[in-house]
Amino acid sequence: xxxxxxxxxxxxxxxxxxxxxxxxxxxxxxxxxxxxxxxxxxxxxxxxxxxxxxxxxxxxxxxxxxxxxxxxxxxxxxxxxxxxxxxxxxxxxxxxxxxxxxxxxxxxxxxxxxxxxxxxxxxxxxxxxxxxxxxxxxxxxxxxxxxxxxxxxxxxxxxxxxxxxxxxxxxxxxxxxxxxxxxxxxxxxxxxxxxxxxxxxxxxxxxxxxxxxxxxxxxxxxxxxxxxxxxxxxxxxxxxxxxxxxxxxxxxx
Amino acid sequence: xxxxxxxxxxxxxxxxxxxxxxxxxxxxxxxxxxxxxxxxxxxxxxxxxxxxxxxxxxxxxxxxxxxxxxxxxxxxxxxxxxxxxxxxxxxxxxxxxxxxxxxxxxxxxxxxxxxxxxxxxxxxxxxxxxxxxxxxxxxxxxxxxxxxxxxxxxxxxxxxxxxxxxxxxxxxxxxxxxxxxxxxxxxxxxxxxxxxxxxxxxxxxxxxxxxxxxxxxxxxxxxxxxxxxxxxxxxxxxxxxxxxxxxxxxxxxxxxxxxxxxxxxxxxxxxxxxxxxxxxxxxxxxxxxxxxxxxxxxxxxxxxxxxxxxxxxxxxxxxxxxxxxxxxxxxxxxxxxxxxxxxxxxxxxxxxxxxxxxxxxxxxxxxxxxxxxxxxxxxxxxxxxxxxxxxxxxxxxxxxxxxxxxxxxxxxxxxxxxxxxxxxxxxxxxxxxxxxxxxxxxxxxxxxxxxxxxxxxxxxxxxxxxxxxxxxxxxxxxxxxxxxxxxxxxxxxxxxxxxxxxxxxxxxxxxxxxxxxxxxxxxxxxxxxxxxxxxxxxxxxxxxxxxxxxxxxxxxxxxxxxxxxxxxxxxxxxxxxxxxxxxxxxxxxxxxxxxxxxxxxxxxxxxxxxxxxxxxxxxxxxxxxxxxxxxxxxxxxxxxxxxxxxx
Numbered sequence: 001x002x003x004x005x006x007x008x009x010x011x012x013x014x015x016x017x018x019x020x021x022x023x024x025x026x027x028x029x030x031x032x033x034x035x036x037x038x039x040x041x042x043x044x045x046x047x048x049x050x051x052x053x054x055x056x057x058x059x060x061x062x063x064x065x066x067x068x069x070x071x072x073x074x075x076x077x078x079x080x081x082x083x084x085x086x087x088x089x090x091x092x093x094x095x096x097x098x099x100x101x102x103x104x105x106x107x108x109x110x111x112x113x114x115x116x117x118x119x120x121x122x123x124x125x126x127x128x129x130x131x132x133x134x135x136x137x138x139x140x141x142x143x144x145x146x147x148x149x150x151x152x153x154x155x156x157x158x159x160x161x162x163x164x165x166x167x168x169x170x171x172x173x174x175x176x177x178x179x180x181x182x183x184x185x186x187x188x189x190x191x192x193x194x195x196x197x198x199x200x201x202x203x204x205x206x207x208x209x210x211x212x213x214x215x216x217x218x219x220x221x222x223x224x225x226x227x228x229x230x231x232x233x234x235x236x237x238x239x240x241x242x243x244x245x246x247x248x249x250x251x252x253x
Numbered sequence: 254x255x256x257x258x259x260x261x262x263x264x265x266x267x268x269x270x271x272x273x274x275x276x277x278x279x280x281x282x283x284x285x286x287x288x289x290x291x292x293x294x295x296x297x298x299x300x301x302x303x304x305x306x307x308x309x310x311x312x313x314x315x316x317x318x319x320x321x322x323x324x325x326x327x328x329x330x331x332x333x334x335x336x337x338x339x340x341x342x343x344x345x346x347x348x349x350x351x352x353x354x355x356x357x358x359x360x361x362x363x364x365x366x367x368x369x370x371x372x373x374x375x376x377x378x379x380x381x382x383x384x385x386x387x388x389x390x391x392x393x394x395x396x397x398x399x400x401x402x403x404x405x406x407x408x409x410x411x412x413x414x415x416x417x418x419x420x421x422x423x424x425x426x427x428x429x430x431x432x433x434x435x436x437x438x439x440x441x442x443x444x445x446x447x448x449x450x451x452x453x454x455x456x457x458x459x460x461x462x463x464x465x466x467x468x469x470x471x472x473x474x475x476x477x478x479x480x481x482x483x484x485x486x487x488x489x490x491x492x493x494x495x496x497x498x499x500x501x502x503x504x505x506x507x508x509x510x511x512x513x514x515x516x517x518x519x520x521x522x523x524x525x526x527x528x529x530x531x532x533x534x535x536x537x538x539x540x541x542x543x544x545x546x547x548x549x550x551x552x553x554x555x556x557x558x559x560x561x562x563x564x565x566x567x568x569x570x571x572x573x574x575x576x577x578x579x580x581x582x583x584x585x586x587x588x589x590x591x592x593x594x595x596x597x598x599x600x601x602x603x604x605x606x607x608x609x610x611x612x613x614x615x616x617x618x619x620x621x622x623x624x625x626x627x628x629x630x631x632x633x634x635x636x637x638x639x640x641x642x643x644x645x646x647x648x649x650x651x652x653x654x655x656x657x658x659x660x661x662x663x664x665x666x667x668x669x670x671x672x673x674x675x676x677x678x679x680x681x682x683x684x685x686x687x688x689x690x691x692x693x694x695x696x697x698x699x700x701x702x703x704x705x706x707x708x709x710x711x712x713x714x715x716x717x718x719x720x721x722x723x724x725x726x727x728x729x730x731x732x733x734x735x736x737x738x739x740x741x742x743x744x745x746x747x748x749x750x751x752x753x754x755x756x757x758x759x760x761x762x763x764x765x766x767x768x769x770x771x772x773x774x775x776x777x778x779x780x781x782x783x784x785x786x787x788x789x790x791x792x793x794x795x796x797x798x799x800x801x802x803x804x805x806x807x808x809x810x811x812x813x814x815x816x817x818x819x820x821x822x823x824x825x826x827x828x829x830x831x832x833x834x835x836x837x838x839x840x841x842x843x844x845x846x847x848x849x850x851x852x853x854x855x856x857x858x859x860x861x862x863x864x865x866x867x868x869x870x871x872x873x874x875x876x877x878x879x880x881x882x883x884x885x886x887x888x889x890x891x892x893x894x895x896x897x898x899x900x
Contacts, residue, residue, distance in 0.1 A: 083822030099533030
């Protein structure tokens with residue numbers, strides 16, 4: 001059974017007279033342990049899709065199931081509860097709290113679990129060491145580089161072992177070295193922990209780290225590519241080809 | 254859109270956001286106008302004339318202007334900073350600085366003078382209520398009339414117009430200094446940088462608490478005999494003031510952060526959501542407001558302290574009067590006493606008369622003193638009044654015994670006595686040694702004889718006669734007899750008091766009516782309470798508003814973290830939990846520190862003012878706490894809006 005399943009997702013903004021349809025019926029299945037990228041030009045609806053999948057935004061119609069539970073039917077409170085326990089997030093702008101140290105930021109999702117403190121400490125050490133930020137644990141975010149901040153944010157997403165991790169342009173604000181560092185760590189964690197990752201990106205290099213790339217155009221799924229046993233380089237070239245077909249006028253940046 | 258439309262729209266949004274500012278402004282104007290109306294009202298002469306109340310009320314209105322003026326300037330500064338982005342935008346689209354200034358000026362003109370008119374009207378309508386409160390407190394039997402005083406209105410408009418001009422001047426200076434770029438960035442530059450604690454901060458933290466505690470300790474020792482002489486006492490008071498004020502400043506600057514840091518360390522990184530929302534922002538923000546918080550705490554402590562003391566004094570007026578006037582009516586001239594009793598008899602009022610002959614003798618009390626020498630008192634030769642036990646029903650002494658009668662808390666503070674020992678009465682020829690066997694609380698004679706509260710020595714009748722032969726005539730008072738007249742039926746007391754007023758008294762201080770003494774103290778203290786109370790109220794409202802505005806800014810800056818937390822799956826209720834805790838500290842810490850300061854201030858010297866400490870002090874503190882909490886609650890409501898809007 002897929003861990004994330006979306007059926008006929010629609011999302012529109014605005015009112016009756018001035019309606020902007022962003023998602024036009026998307027069907028999507030993601031299996032346990034997959035690392036999926038969603039690509040598309042600006043305005044194609046990829047971030048909206050991620051927000052709807054991750055319950056930050058509400059769909060206009062259609063359904064989203066995660067681990068067999070239907071998010072689209074849940075009440076505000078249940079959704080928040082679900083998000084806390086089963087989902088992890090990585091954002092482009094890091095979304096770290098400035099007033100907390102690295103360690104406190106990372107441990108935040110565990111604060112609502114009944115996990116004993118020494119076990120939480122154990123989890124923290126493992127994930128922080130895997131991401132290479134254990135030494136930075138007592139620093140504040142404003143003392144860190146962008147790459148370090150994003151790895152902190154990733155550690156926060158992984159620590160409570162969520163069913164799915166949603167990443168919104170995680171490399172968007174990073175230089176290429178930090179970006180590939182982060183992506184290496186993400187795919188490593190994906191393999192080691194069998195963690196499911198859904199990542200929105202417009203960066204082809206970033207997408208080439210994943211197992212599957214879904215292309216979105218004008219609110220609909222355009223096509224998707226599976227990496228299979230290809231090398232990352234070969235996958236990258238495949239992505240580039242699709243992108244250039246897809247691109248045309250909408251070529252961005 | 255024309256500039257006029259722009260102004261109008263801005264005004265409407267501002268009114269919605271800053272209702273509290275408008276409220277505070279209206280309130281201050283109303284208070285000031287009511288005060289000034291009082292000052293010009295002819296029916297106030299009854300209060301003013303008798304106790305120089307006019308000077309009090311005038312000083313109060315000047316202080317009121319100072320409080321309100323500072324508040325308005327401060328609030329204005331917060332507002333102009335908050336609008337810096339908008340102002341930058343105006344300049345960006347090509348408006349000159351003077352056009353922007355005109356927009357801002359016109360807007361605040363409308364807001365300000367609109368509130369001014371409403372405030373004056375409100376002030377006029379409540380001035381009668383205020384006057385009634387004043388009459389009630391001072392016990393002046395007068396009907397509060399009300400007339401609109403043009404003079405008061407003019408003065409109010411004039412004073413507030415001046416404040417407005419100063420406000421505009423500061424706005425102009427602010428605008429002139431700013432570049433477009435800087436205006437866009439003001440909000441972020443005011444933030445205090447997040448960083449680790451330095452050793453210096455730990456030191457300030459520890460020093461802050463130490464200073465405050467040291468101040469408290471000295472204040473509790475102030476009248477215990479540790480400081481002898483006026484000069485030492487005065488120096489000690491200055492020291493307390495300095496320690497407590499500097500300590501408060503350091504407390505906000507370092508101690509709060511230091512203590513929270515200790516707690517945070519102990520959590521070893523495992524913070525829960527409440528900690529995250531409340532702790533971390535408190536740790537970084539209280540520092541930057543240290544000066545403001547110190548001023549607010551100190552002035553509110555002052556207000557609570559003064560109000561408590563005047564209420565204590567007011568509350569204990571009757572007891573104090575009983576200490577100083579030993580009977581319902583006391584005389585020291587037989588002629589006057591007789592005139593009075595005859596008047597009583599013709600009116601058919603029953604009374605009881607006590608007569609004591611009072612000698613004044615130098616006494617050596619060194620042996621029964623607990624504390625060593627104190628103030629200007631020489632324990633080996635203190636002049637004290639002496640009476641015989643003959644006139645006291647409940648006292649029977651043998652020839653070599655003596656007791657002290659008349660003992661209040663004030664005296665106890667300055668001179669604490671052992672329960673027994675030897676005292677020596679020093680006469681012209683010989684010195685008489687008597688066995689001191691105890692203390693009796695009531696004052697048998699009035700303050701004309703007791704020098705305002707010294708105990709009276711009671712001796713056996715023979716001993717008294719013996720003493721009388723040997724007294725130093727230089728020490729004796731002009732009148733040597735005390736006549737105390739108690740009215741048997743207390744319902745006739747008022748009538749008797751009216752009769753007393755008709756008795757011709759030669760020297761005013763030699764005879765007294767207890768009722769009059771108590772009423773005059775109530776009148777004095779009532780006026781003080783009234784003035785301090787209203788100033789305190791004005792200060793409370795304005796400082797509460799300032800704290801609230803600060804919280805509004807803080808909320809806007811923290812909205813970002815709330816967005817993050819809500820994205821991570823914390824509900825707005827989870828967040829509100831932490832925010833309530835945070836506001837409990839934000840408003841609670843200055844409140845508790847202020848209350849503690851005033852408690853120790855009152856504690857150190859309340860006995861100089863009256864006989865009852867707890868009831869009046871707790872009443873004042875309770876009212877203050879309740880009013881102050883309103884602002885905390887309002888800020889929580891504001892935060893709820895912010896949190897709701899954050900996702």
